[in-house]
Amino acid sequence: MPQPVTLSCVIPCLNEQANLGVLLPELLTVLARQDCMPEIIVVDDGSTDGTPELMRHWTSLHPEIIYLRLSRNFGKEAALTAGLDAARGDAVVCLDADMQHPPDMIPPMLARWRAGVHMVYAVRATRHDETWFKRVGTRLFYALMRTSDGLGVPPNAGDFRLMDRAVVEALKQLPERDRFMKGLFAWVGFHSESMVYTPPQRLHGTSRFRPLKLLRFAVDGLTAFTTWPLRLLSLLGACVSLLAFLYGLFIIVSHLLYGDAVRGWASLITVILFFAGVNLMSLGVVGEYVARIFTEVKGRPVYLLRERAGSGLDGSGPNP
């Protein structure tokens, strides 16, 4: 008699008490209808609302629920990493706590996985619900990400996805501290398929990713997966030097041939200030990469746990 498959659901959450109260019963109902042994891992990324009390209550009622509480807010990427480290399932689903990732999509994802697909990721059908800034920004971001060698980060795919154990083990091998999950999911490869969906509105509360935080996130992603900005700077420097040389030659020749007086305080100051700006900007770009190296070299843990409740698959079933 073959063992039933095991499925872990990883839910990072920050102050999602109201949403968890709706998501957990719905998720339990969906999972109960599947032919699998489930576990639900709620990773509390430093919530300051009633999430800990709520989750202790849930774990006492349902042993298949695990509650992991990080020691502070480490960010969604770190929370996801903590969940993936704790997950024991043959397949692992990552979903947000705010009901924007409908649990109803898990059964079709599971079906694709049973058919042999390693990773099934949800892709937003449209971004019309988002602001102009976010739409243009994401488009630009994905265009820039595509320039990374061999890395196909699918546009409009979020963290909502189902992964085979092999993918999770591959992700766990990646040692970086600054974890840009969308990039890491794409980097590990494997047989991936998309599944289109229309995300509903957030149930309670507002998004934690404000424009400036999104910009920071995009810069993190780009510096983690591309090196061309550094090479672009060398090219820019070479082009500017060549132009400056040609212009200097032109001034000398026109002075010698036509006796032109050397003029141009205004053009001089413009050129100096312009290139001072380019210089500082280039330093900033180099600085972004140096900052990443600094973070990596320190080698601090990606997250720290403060509390763990519930046993999940460890307590109830086969441990792969």
Ligand code: UDP
């Ligand atoms: N989240 C988290 N840590 C953070 C920010 C967000 O764990 O520092 C969680 C949040 O509770 C939610 C998910 O990540 O479950 C997605 O966050 P949000 O809905 O704010 O982002 P958006 O849907 O706008 O991308």
Ligand code: MG
């Ligand atoms: Mg959301």
